[in-house]
Amino acid sequence: MALDEPARLHPNDWCSLEVQLLDCSETGFRAACEAVLRVGSRVVVELPGPGPVGACVVWRSGHQFAARFETPVDLAATGLYAINEEAMLARLLRERAAAEVAGRADEERRLRLRIRQTLPLRTAGAG
16 A cells, blocks of 8 residues: 555664655555664554554665564554555655665666556547
């Protein structure tokens, strides 16, 4: 589920920081934040409904990271709602611009493909 929601993340027992949830499924999530999180580290994310949920960071690129929940989460219990196509496209465009500025060519190409897939299709002669 594509999101654009703020959340609290606890990278350890003594601090927390705000992250922006970008995607969430029953098994994990993808988020953006300024902190550098190490792959393999344990984090706790506060989700509406289930509350604090433990997860393990499995991927990181730039300011984004992905984590797998220790136990699956019932998405219906979170009350989170997927963003619409226009908001998704706007987010992808921002991510692509940031990747281009940072010189992350592989990520920029991947985002360009996702943007093309997100654009509405128009048939010839449609006006």
